[in-house]
Amino acid sequence: METLILRGGRVLDPTQGLDGPADLVLADGAVAEILSPGRAAAGRQVDVTGLLVCPGFIDIHVHLRDPGFEYKETIESGALAAVAGGITSVVAMPNTDPPPDNAEAVRGFYDRARRAACRVTTLGTITVGRKGETLSEMGDLVEAGVVGFSDDGSPVRNSRVLLNAMEYARPFGKPIVSHCEDADLAAGGHMNEGVVSAELGIRGIPAIAESLDVERNIALAHYAGAHLHVCHVSAAASVEVIRRGRVLPGGRITCETAPHYLALADEAVRSFDTHVKMNPPLRTKADQDALKEALRDGTIDAIATDHAPHAPEEKAVEFDQAPFGIIGLETSIGVVWTELVAPSVLTPIQVVEKMSANPARIHGLPGGTLAPGSPADVTVIDPARRWIVPERFRSKSRNSPFVGRGLVGKAVLTIVAGEVRYDEDGRAG
DSSP, X not given: OOOEEEEEEEEEETTTXXXXXXXXXXXTTEEEEEEOTTOOOOSEEEEOTTSEEEEOEEEEEEOOOTTTOTTTOOHHHHHHHHHHTTEEEEEEOSOSSSOSOSHHHHHHHHHHHTTOSSEEEEOBXXXXXXOSSSBOOHHHHHHHTOOOBOOTTSOOOOHHHHHHHHHHHGGGTOOEEEOOOOHHHHTTOOEESSHHHHHHXXXXXXXXXXXXXXXXXXXXXXXXXXXEEEOSXXXXXXXXXXXXXXXXXXXXXXXXXXXXXXXXXXXXXXXXOGGGOOSSOOOOHHHHHHHHHHHHHTSSOEEOOOBOOOOHHHHSSOGGGSOSOOOOTTTHHHHHIIIIITTXXXXXXXXXXXXXXXXXXXXXXXXXXOOTTSBOXXXXXXXXXXXXXXXXXXXXXXXXXXXXXXXXXXXXXXXXXXXXXEETTOTTO
């Protein structure tokens, strides 16, 4: 494998406190060294002047639909979408058919993932069949390679079962990854419960359906001394529960939000566009503001897409008949840059922390740093690039609410294990 030198860029690495001009040398699939600008080094030279050179971005919440729903997405197509969006590693959610609730299913997943364009790992299920009743064989799943446990959009309602799961997961050092939702409060809802839902006559999902389950799960995690990771936080009330819960002794609490909650509010549902229907639903502007402040003060650790592809015909129905979910792998950096960096909510290095360093730490993944010896996974961003989100994606699906929207900030070069996997401008050719 040839040596690759990225010259002239601004290197951002929160794990080393780096934010400034430097040249990055990659060799044998690893970071070899970081040089002061202009120092001699032998290898293929890539000019990244004016660009940001970051540890590869890691998306810890992605639905690859493989196996069972390959008409929506596959491991292969999802990985291609990831690298086109500057993402070098993804964690797949387990809502597949069959789900990864046994070691054989997990090994089969990894067999298919070996040839993917980016690094692909998976969660295993908490319970057999994601039914919330019988625990999966967690030890076997860990041995097969899962990086955590989740029943995804089927939250474990039985507190005893969930507590047992946390106690079993703790010695393996793996998180319980929780879609927090009180199913009884959310039942039948299609958008945020509030003024807009009342005016539109659409049954809503109240924010307390999320925050109440967050509170229960945090209490259980502290009791068990376990690591709880809260998915796609959408509500200000949930932020407050997490903020209080993080300082209590016992467990470890981490959480994420998604780019669409930072860019869109429930007012967008007035269009009846099914591409703004997701679960949890888009909340209010006040919730948006609370999420941004929680990212700024560190209450929210990570940003993940919740990439949820659906076929066009599945979304081309009435709003209350459409499935929840949107795609996000190819737009996440642009949306985050537009909503957080351009208005100075977060600095570029804080975004790298939320989308690379912290996600790696949450799941114990390789990467998230440019320290010498670490994997040569690199995302290069043009922070000034203005672009319009196209109608077609590398993803097999196109259910995005951002089609046609102008964004600023784009990944232009994605390197995985020292190999260029995406090169928008042909600069590495």
